Amino acid sequence: MPMLELVEGKLIRVDTTPCEEISLVVWRGGAQPEAGVSALVLPNDAPAEDVGHEVNAFAAVVLEFPTFKDGRAYSQARILRERFGYGGKIRARGEILRDQIAFMVRCGFDAFEMETSKSGFYNQALLDFSHVYQPAADAALPVWRQRAQRAVAAE
Amino acid sequence: MYRYDEFDAAIVYDRVKQFRGQVERRLSGELSEDEFKPLRLMNGLYLQLHAYMLRVAIPYGTLSSKQLRKLAHIARKYDKGYAHFTTRQNVQYNWPALVDVPDILDGLSTVEMHAIQTSGNCIRNVTSDQYAGATAEEIEDPRPWCEIIRQWSTLHPEFSFLPRKFKIAVTASDHDRAAVRVHDIGLRLHKSLTGEVGFEVIVGGGLGRTPIIGPTIREFLPKKHLLSYLEAILRVYNLYGRRDNKYKARIKILVNAEGVDRFREQVEQEWALIKGSDLDLPVCEIDRIRVYFSPPVFERLPHESASLKESIQSDDGFARWVRVNTAAHKQPGYAIVNISLKPIGGVPGDATDAQMEAAADLAERYSFDEIRVTHEQNLCLPHVKKDNLFAVWTTLKQHDLATANIGLVSDIIACPGLDYCTLANTRSIPIAQRISERFADFDVQENLGEIKVKISGCINACGHHHVGHIGILGVDKKGEEFYQVTLGGSAAEDACLGDIVGRGLSSGEVVDAVERLVDFYRGERNDGERFLDAYRRLGPGPFKEALYANA
Numbered sequence: 001m002p003m004l005e006l007v008e009g010k011l012i013r014v015d016t017t018p019c020e021e022i023s024l025v026v027w028r029g030g031a032q033p034e035a036g037v038s039a040l041v042l043p044n045d046a047p048a049e050d051v052g053h054e055v056n057a058f059a060a061v062v063l064e065f066p067t068f069k070d071g072r073a074y075s076q077a078r079i080l081r082e083r084f085g086y087g088g089k090i091r092a093r094g095e096i097l098r099d100q101i102a103f104m105v106r107c108g109f110d111a112f113e114m115e116t117s118k119s120g121f122y123n124q125a126l127l128d129f130s131h132v133y134q135p136a137a138d139a140a141l142p143v144w145r146q147r148a149q150r151a152v153a154a155e
Numbered sequence: 156m157y158r159y160d161e162f163d164a165a166i167v168y169d170r171v172k173q174f175r176g177q178v179e180r181r182l183s184g185e186l187s188e189d190e191f192k193p194l195r196l197m198n199g200l201y202l203q204l205h206a207y208m209l210r211v212a213i214p215y216g217t218l219s220s221k222q223l224r225k226l227a228h229i230a231r232k233y234d235k236g237y238a239h240f241t242t243r244q245n246v247q248y249n250w251p252a253l254v255d256v257p258d259i260l261d262g263l264s265t266v267e268m269h270a271i272q273t274s275g276n277c278i279r280n281v282t283s284d285q286y287a288g289a290t291a292e293e294i295e296d297p298r299p300w301c302e303i304i305r306q307w308s309t310l311h312p313e314f315s316f317l318p319r320k321f322k323i324a325v326t327a328s329d330h331d332r333a334a335v336r337v338h339d340i341g342l343r344l345h346k347s348l349t350g351e352v353g354f355e356v357i358v359g360g361g362l363g364r365t366p367i368i369g370p371t372i373r374e375f376l377p378k379k380h381l382l383s384y385l386e387a388i389l390r391v392y393n394l395y396g397r398r399d400n401k402y403k404a405r406i407k408i409l410v411n412a413e414g415v416d417r418f419r420e421q422v423e424q425e426w427a428l429i430k431g432s433d434l435d436l437p438v439c440e441i442d443r444i445r446v447y448f449s450p451p452v453f454e455r456l457p458h459e460s461a462s463l464k465e466s467i468q469s470d471d472g473f474a475r476w477v478r479v480n481t482a483a484h485k486q487p488g489y490a491i492v493n494i495s496l497k498p499i500g501g502v503p504g505d506a507t508d509a510q511m512e513a514a515a516d517l518a519e520r521y522s523f524d525e526i527r528v529t530h531e532q533n534l535c536l537p538h539v540k541k542d543n544l545f546a547v548w549t550t551l552k553q554h555d556l557a558t559a560n561i562g563l564v565s566d567i568i569a570c571p572g573l574d575y576c577t578l579a580n581t582r583s584i585p586i587a588q589r590i591s592e593r594f595a596d597f598d599v600q601e602n603l604g605e606i607k608v609k610i611s612g613c614i615n616a617c618g619h620h621h622v623g624h625i626g627i628l629g630v631d632k633k634g635e636e637f638y639q640v641t642l643g644g645s646a647a648e649d650a651c652l653g654d655i656v657g658r659g660l661s662s663g664e665v666v667d668a669v670e671r672l673v674d675f676y677r678g679e680r681n682d683g684e685r686f687l688d689a690y691r692r693l694g695p696g697p698f699k700e701a702l703y704a705n706a
Contacts, residue, residue, distance in 0.1 A: 047394070068193060069276065071316025075393045078313055083428060099173070099194060106312035129169045131162045133306045134382075135433040136313065142433075143162040143306070144440040151439065 004119055005089070006110040011101075011123050013116040019060045024050075033057045039091070044072040048079040055086050060111070065094030074107045081108035081137040098125045108137035156219055156525060157302045157447045159267045166309065167264045170271055174198050175257035182254060197315075199273030200256060203575050209248045209256060210273040211263060215283040215301035215325070216244030216528040220515035223526050225266040227511035229259055238511070240496060240504040242568060242619060243322070244282050244528040245273060249575055271309060276317045278308035278389070282324045284332045285527040288448060289537040291485035292328040294344045294352055299445040300381060301325050303436060307382050314389045318396035319404035321389070322361075329648060334530060336360045336369045336650035337622060339406045340388060342381075353377045358388060358418070359410030362616035366652050367407045372419040379441075380426075383434040387426035391418070451523035451538060456488025460541035473548050475597060476559040481544065490541050492522070494534040494551060495558040495566065499595045500588050503569045504532030513554040521547055531568055533561065564606040564673065565591040568619050572612030572629065579612035581629025581636040581662075586610055589666045594673075603673060606686045607645075622646035624687045625669060626653045638665040642672070642698055643690045656699045668702050675701035 003018065004011040019039035022031050024046055033040070039060035042051065055061060061080060063073035073092070080086040091111035092104055101112065101122055114122075132140045141149075159167070174194075181191040192202075199210035211226070218226075226246055230238045233255045239247045251259060263269055272279055281301045288296045304323060308314070314321075326333040327344035335341025341357035354376040360369025376384050392406045395413075410418045467474040482491040494514055496504050506514075514534055518526045521543045522536035529535055539547055551557040560566045567590060570576065572583030587610055594600050609623030613630075620626030626641035637659035644653030660668050673686070675698060680689045690698060 069316055070398055071276075071314075072394055072398075074313045074316065075390050082432075097193060099177075099197070100316075103310075103312040103315055128173045129310065130165050132312075133166070133309050134311055143166075144436055145433075146162065147160070147443065148437060148439055 001093075001113040002116040003091070004112045004114060004116055004122065006105060009126070011112070011119050011126065013119055014111075019058075021062065022058075027051075033059075035059075039089075042076060044070065044076065048076045048084070051080075051084075053084050055080055055084050056088070058088055060089035060091055061086065062091045062093050063109070065092060065096060068095040068097045068100060074103065077104070077108040078137045098122060099128070101125045102128060106132065106136040106138045106140065156217055157214075157298075157444065163306075164264075164267070167267070167269045167271070170198075170269060170310075171257065171260045171264050174260060178253060178257050193275075196275045197272070197277070198256075198260070199270030200253075201274060202577075203249070204573075204577055205575070206250050207253055207256070208575070209251050209259065209270060210241070211246050211248070211268060211270050212273050212280040213244050213246060213268075213528050214305050215281055215287070215298050216285055216530075217287075217298065218518075218526045218528065219266075220519040220524050220526065222266045222268055223511050223515040223518070225262060225268070227508040227515065229262060230511065231508040233259055237505050237507045239502075239571070240506065240528050240532050240534070242530050242532060242617065243280060244285075244530055245280055246528070247571075249571075274320075275315070276319050276321075277315045278304075278311060278317075278321045278323065281305055281308070282322070282333055282338075282530060284326045284328055285529040285535045286332060286482065286491055286537065287327070287527075288450060289484055289489075289491050290328060291483065292330055294327045294346060296448050297325040297327040297342075297344055298448050299441070300342070300344070300378070302444050302447070303381065303441065304385070307385070311389075314393060317389070317393055318398045319401065319406075321392075321406070323385075331646075331648040331650070332529070334619075334622070334646040334650070337362055337366075337619075337646055338369065340385065341369055344378075345375075347375050351375075351377065354381060356384065356388075358422075359405075359407040359415075360650075361405055361407045362619055362621050363405065364402050364614050364616075365405075365407065366616065366621040367411065368650050368652060369407070370410065370415045372410075372415060372422060379435055379438075380430055382436060383430040383432065384422075384426055386434050387422050387429060390425055391421045395421075450486075451525075453486040453489060453538070454540070456486075456540065456542075458487045460488060460544075463541045463544055466545040470545075472552075472559075473545060475601065476548055476557055477544060479559040479563065479601060480557075480561045481539075484538065486538070488541055490539055490544060492536040492539045492544070492547060493529070493561040494536065494556050495560055496533050496556075497560055497566050497591065498555050498558045499560075499565060500592045502584050503567050503587050506534075510554050510556055513550060513556065517547055517550055531566065533566070559597055560600060562605045562607070563600040564594045564603055564608060565600060567591060567608045567610060568623070569610040570612050570617035572610075572618075576612065576617075578615055579629070580614075580631035581612045581638070583610045583612040583618055583627075583629060586627060586629075586638065586662070586665060590669055593666050593670055603677065604685055606673065608669070609644075619646060620644075621652045622650065623653060624685075624690070625672060627665065627669075630659055632659065636662045638662065640665070640668065640672075640702060642695060642702075643687065645687060654695050656695055656702060667705075671701045671704055672698060 527535040569587040573579040611618035622644040641653030
């Protein structure tokens with residue numbers, strides 16, 4: 001599967017071999033992830049808490065979008081990043097619409113299994129919005145924080 | 156009223172630009188209708204029976220006169236000269252051309268309005284009490300909290316693809332005009348025993364196929380924790396709400412399946428993990444937003460107005476309108492004016508461009524530039540001096556906006572029904588029109604007192620029939636329109652679901668049947684007893700008998 005990865009705020013095509021995948025069931029059965037190589041495939045009806053901090057033993061986690069309407073993986077990604085401090089790749093697999101990529105990036109995704117020929121088109125989607133209202137798993141400052149900073153600067 | 160700063164303006168502008176790109180890709184054929192559908196639905200653009208329908212958000216139902224004039228302008232330029240106000244305090248245009256929609260959204264953005272999240276499985280426009288900031292009943296103005304929720308929920312990266320749509324309502328009065336018990340989340344500001352103000356959090360109410368009066372999952376939530384608590388609820392819902400069946404996907408189904416206690420536990424557990432985070436706004440931002448909703452500079456006036464008294468004595472029509480359509484204001488010498496969008500025989504909630512402009516002019520001149528939209532599909536001028544009521548009424552009358560029927564039997568909620576909607580089984584509007592014509596006599600209506608008639612053209616219940624004192628649900632029986640009557644529902648602080656009393660009535664029978672119900676009530680009521688209270692006292696039996704007598 002071709003893949004785009006987020007590198008310094010831009011989606012670029014990567015040709016590296018995807019990680020060796022371990023399903024949740026296999027991992028629960030005792031399979032050990034290999035450092036820097038293994039990817040955990042977490043179904044979107046499995047609580048991220050079931051993996052917990054052990055997720056950090058994986059180089060990547062694959063989260064699934066069976067259809068673009070099924071938004072469970074957005075929550076899973078945020079929990080992995082924000083609650084368990086996961087620092088590896090979070091890869092989106094499944095049906096991904098152009099206008100969803102910015103949401104995914106905000107929730108902590110940084111790899112996308114998708115058609116790479118239109119990477120310019122998808123990169124444009126990351127620039128659609130100049131501000132955000134709420135904190136998420138990314139570094140974007142919510143507007144209330146920007147307002148507060150401006151108010152302090154004005155004093 | 157809230158005013159956009161450059162951040163709010165930029166976000167709406169960015170959205171219009173994004174949507175213009177999407178429409179261009181659709182019109183050029185680059186996107187198929189199937190691919191375009193999820194995109195347009197994120198911008199309130201539906202494909203209805205005859206045309207596209209554009210739904211525009213009116214956050215918590217508050218409009219300035221400039222905004223209402225823009226809505227009028229859009230109705231005239233891009234539609235057929237009218238617009239439709241909805242039960243979610245929004246406005247709908249029934250006939251826009253796709254190619255014009257980006258220009259419409261552009262125009263809206265110039266008056267700080269948009270169609271973001273007026274459709275799709277996301278957090279929809281937050282609704283509230285139309286008397287907010289004007290009624291003496293409230294603990295505090297709920298609108299700053301609505302605006303805080305609006306901003307937090309706008310383009311929320313985690314909650315834009317929920318199992319199903321999600322509606323939040325906020326009230327701050329004992330008298331609930333926002334129907335908080337029939338929303339996905341209802342928030343009621345109230346005072347704790349120690350005098351602190353916070354929210355009662357109600358989750359999992361709703362109408363539709365599975366009507367449920369929402370249970371309270373938290374009696375008291377300190378105000379400062381509102382957003383982290385909402386985020387916890389939404390996260391539990393996003394992860395565990397059903398997605399296999401769209402009719403079982405609303406949060407009410409999850410709350411019911413888990414049980415209130417287990418659901419509460421899940422929310423509290425999630426909340427404990429996120430409440431210390433950056434989600435809750437700092438006091439300075441809450442205060443910044445609150446300032447926009449500071450009360451207008453009222454004049455110091457005596458309670459009573461001599462000129463009002465005189466006009467009431469000299470004009471019976473005016474006197475009736477004052478009795479029926481105005482409400483008490485917290486400020487001495489002022490009144491809240493309700494503008495009925497239910498003329499006898501008219502389409503509930505429709506307003507022409509000229510009517511919208513007239514209301515906008517009145518708001519500018521007499522109501523500190525503010526208009527409210529009500530969930531009962533009327534408008535409201537929140538702050539009118541009693542001295543000016545006669546002038547306001549005179550202008551309203553010229554524009555057929557002075558129907559004195561607020562809360563009365565002809566003030567009917569009706570969904571668009573089969574006249575517009577692809578989901579409907581039957582028409583709703585003609586039933587509303589015929590009931591209204593049957594009770595056209597204003598002496599009769601006023602004498603009957605409060606009777607809430609609510610009509611839905613299908614089981615999805617957009618016309619709120621479950622919570623009507625008299626609810627009417629259209630069902631299709633072998634290609635013929637039938638109407639099932641429910642009795643004794645309420646969407647107010649005494650919220651409850653109506654009882655289904657029996658078999659459906661044909662379109663020809665239903666108006667006579669409603670009249671028999673009302674006649675029966677009139678014969679049985681005690682002094683000052685509302686229809687609903689008489690129903691609760693007497694029970695369904697005798698009403699059922701009246702409903703089907705001669706039928």
